[in-house]
Amino acid sequence: MKTLHVDLGERSYPIYIGHGLLQHQELLQQHIHSRQVMIVSNSTVAPLYLQRVADCLEENLLATVILPDGEQFKTLESTSTIFDALLEKRFSRNATLIALGGGVIGDIGGFAAACYQRGIAFVQIPTTLLAQVDSSVGGKTGVNHALGKNMIGAFYQPRCVIADTGVLETLDDRQFSAGIAEVIKYGLIRDQAFFHWLENNLQALLARDKQALAYAIERSCRNKAEVVAADEQESGIRATLNLGHTFGHAIETGAGYGRFLHGEAVAIGTCQAADLSRRLGWLDAADVARIVSIFQEARLPVIPPQDLSAQRFLELMAVDKKNIDGKIRLILLESIGSATLPVSVDKQPLHETLKQYGRN
Ligand code: NAD
Ligand code: GLY
Numbered sequence: 032m033k034t035l036h037v038d039l040g041e042r043s044y045p046i047y048i049g050h051g052l053l054q055h056q057e058l059l060q061q062h063i064h065s066r067q068v069m070i071v072s073n074s075t076v077a078p079l080y081l082q083r084v085a086d087c088l089e090e091n092l093l094a095t096v097i098l099p100d101g102e103q104f105k106t107l108e109s110t111s112t113i114f115d116a117l118l119e120k121r122f123s124r125n126a127t128l129i130a131l132g133g134g135v136i137g138d139i140g141g142f143a144a145a146c147y148q149r150g151i152a153f154v155q156i157p158t159t160l161l162a163q164v165d166s167s168v169g170g171k172t173g174v175n176h177a178l179g180k181n182m183i184g185a186f187y188q189p190r191c192v193i194a195d196t197g198v199l200e201t202l203d204d205r206q207f208s209a210g211i212a213e214v215i216k217y218g219l220i221r222d223q224a225f226f227h228w229l230e231n232n233l234q235a236l237l238a239r240d241k242q243a244l245a246y247a248i249e250r251s252c253r254n255k256a257e258v259v260a261a262d263e264q265e266s267g268i269r270a271t272l273n274l275g276h277t278f279g280h281a282i283e284t285g286a287g288y289g290r291f292l293h294g295e296a297v298a299i300g301t302c303q304a305a306d307l308s309r310r311l312g313w314l315d316a317a318d319v320a321r322i323v324s325i326f327q328e329a330r331l332p333v334i335p336p337q338d339l340s341a342q343r344f345l346e347l348m349a350v351d352k353k354n355i356d357g358k359i360r361l362i363l364l365e366s367i368g369s370a371t372l373p374v375s376v377d378k379q380p381l382h383e384t385l386k387q388y389g390r391n
Contacts, residue, residue, distance in 0.1 A: 038256070070092065070096075071128060081097075102135055102175070122151070124151060140153065141172030142183075164214050169188075211294070211331070233329060265352075270373050273353065275300035277359070277360075282336065299335050306319060313371075344385050
């Protein structure tokens with residue numbers, strides 16, 4: 032097992048990474064300081080892993096909430112379902128909520144924990160690759176709104192993250208690839224050596240080679256933990272974790288939540304960001320080709336949906352948390368391994384990317 036730390040003073044917490052960690056009951060138990068524990072999961076993950084987590088809790092487990100599966104259920108309504116159960120069971124302020132699932136469950140569960148009685152303890156047990164390398168770490172929680180992705184939320188850190196890499200064995204290939212999109216992101220924004228490693232080891236990663244997978248998860252979490260420790264509430268460098276996300280969120284919202292997986296939309300969005308970075312003279316064509324090619328090798332889409340016009344993209348991109356005074360701001364690449372802070376770009380190159388990238 033590897034243990035990393037997110038260094039946030041009194042709110043610092045460990046990220047445990049290893050195969051079979053859910054069998055080690057003491058790992059979770061040491062972070063539960065209450066007799067009232069709720070597990071929030073979904074209809075796909077609960078039948079697979081809920082019992083394993085419940086076994087660690089014994090008589091302290093008072094409630095489980097099993098939400099329907101899917102990005103389209105990352106809503107205030109799902110959050111309310113959790114509040115109903117917490118109140119019906121008279122959960123107190125010292126209770127603990129455990130989010131067991133992918134990024135959707137982690138984001139909803141964390142948001143419910145942040146709001147219930149102004150904040151109860153929560154634990155992340157991420158079960159997708161994407162959640163293990165990104166969403167479970169760093170305390171961004173929240174839900175979608177019909178008009179914008181992740182628009183309702185809170186920064187709220189977990190007490191610990193338990194990433195049992197064994198649970199990834201039941202993840203299908205499409206979801207696994209979606210997680211790789213966020214792994215590639217770390218290489219692109221701040222870790223050139225990791226990008227090279229990924230170029231050389233992608234096939235091993237796709238084959239879920241245990242060593243390659245453990246290395247990629249650990250290195251991703253290390254990158255994320257460093258960024259979050261430096262800028263918890265995104266006043267600066269944390270925004271770089273959003274490379275490709277402004278385009279990507281527009282794709283997710285515009286196409287309808289659930290049509291593109293988050294990681295797929297991020298892969299397309301990152302290729303658009305790379306194209307725009309080239310138009311601005313930062314990347315050269317060979318860099319863009321390498322970026323597109325690694326996403327393709329990871330079996331991810333790189334072309335935006337043809338039914339999303341440039342105009343619609345712009346409307347959707349206008350609803351983004353990085354924007355200031357209504358102006359679209361984007362994370363772009365100065366080189367492979369170095370991202371910009373949010374920048375406003377001239378309309379013309381942005382229009383060119385939206386009109387030409389991926390279109391005939
Ligand atoms: P997800 O939570 O929808 O999970 C993907 C699918 O895999 C679901 O059908 C789920 O039921 C299933 N699944 C989960 N674990 C499984 C397992 N072990 N075996 C079999 N099936 C399993 O999607 P995701 O990709 O994990 O997360 C995407 C979400 O995360 C998006 O809503 C995105 O906005 C959010 N996100 C948040 C942050 C953050 O910092 N909070 C960062 C990145 C992404
Ligand atoms: N996934 C972006 C962030 O955590 O800031």
